[in-house]
Amino acid sequence: MTKAPTSDFYDLSARALDGRKISFSRYRGKVVLVVNTASRCGFTHQYAGLEALHERHAEDGLAVLGFPCNQFGGQEPGDRDSIEACTTGFGVAFQMFEKVEVFGPDAHPVFRWLTSALPGLIGSRIRWNFTKFLIGRDGRPLDRYAPLTSPEALEADIVAALGRE
Numbered sequence: 104m105t106k107a108p109t110s111d112f113y114d115l116s117a118r119a120l121d122g123r124k125i126s127f128s129r130y131r132g133k134v135v136l137v138v139n140t141a142s143r144c145g146f147t148h149q150y151a152g153l154e155a156l157h158e159r160h161a162e163d164g165l166a167v168l169g170f171p172c173n174q175f176g177g178q179e180p181g182d183r184d185s186i187e188a189c190t191t192g193f194g195v196a197f198q199m200f201e202k203v204e205v206f207g208p209d210a211h212p213v214f215r216w217l218t219s220a221l222p223g224l225i226g227s228r229i230r231w232n233f234t235k236f237l238i239g240r241d242g243r244p245l246d247r248y249a250p251l252t253s254p255e256a257l258e259a260d261i262v263a264a265l266g267r268e
Contacts, residue, residue: 112242115213117170118201120183125198127213133166134264135238136257137217139205139229140169141178142189146233150193152254156261157197163265164240167197170213172205175232205229221247239264 112135113128127135138153150169157167171186173179179186179202190199203211206218206228217236218227221244235248237260245264248257 112213112216112238112244115216117203117211117213120187120199120201122201125200130166131242132240133164134160134240134261136165136167136261137213137236137238138167138169139172139203139214139232139234140199141172141175141232142181142186143178144175144232146231146250147189147193149233149254150190150195154193154195154197156254156257160261160265161197165261165265169195169197169199170205170211171199171202172232173202174204174206178232205234217244217247220244237261237264240266
């Protein structure tokens with residue numbers, strides 16, 4: 104198993120869709136849901152469910168982070184404007200980042216860290232768009248969810264992580 108590049112989620116950062124660098128230290132004390140997304144995927148409708156989770160739980164400390172990726176069937180071929188157009192169409196207000204790779208030598212550090220900490224059932228590599236990772240308020244990875252797992256199915260785990268059982 105590959106070692107995670109850092110032991111602390113809060114040491115990582117990424118570029119927002121608008122190009123601003125965002126340090127993950129801003130999410131300290133929050134429950135974070137990291138999702139690799141794509142605008143032309145059969146799971147793209149999950150944007151609506153992710154946004155609903157964001158709307159219901161942001162005030163309680165949930166941060167949903169979307170990372171577009173084009174490594175699966177070329178389902179995120181566009182540039183910033185086309186990604187923004189898709190997310191706007193779904194009413195997405197949660198934080199979206201620039202397009203990244205989620206596996207391989209150029210994988211973004213957050214995905215190297217997450218897949219090392221939470222390997223999947225058939226290996227650590229992310230297999231498709233809309234794989235989800237839940238991170239606790241302490242910055243530790245809690246769980247990994249397959250693309251088929253709907254955002255609505257995460258509600259109980261999110262509520263528990265928020266401490267609102």
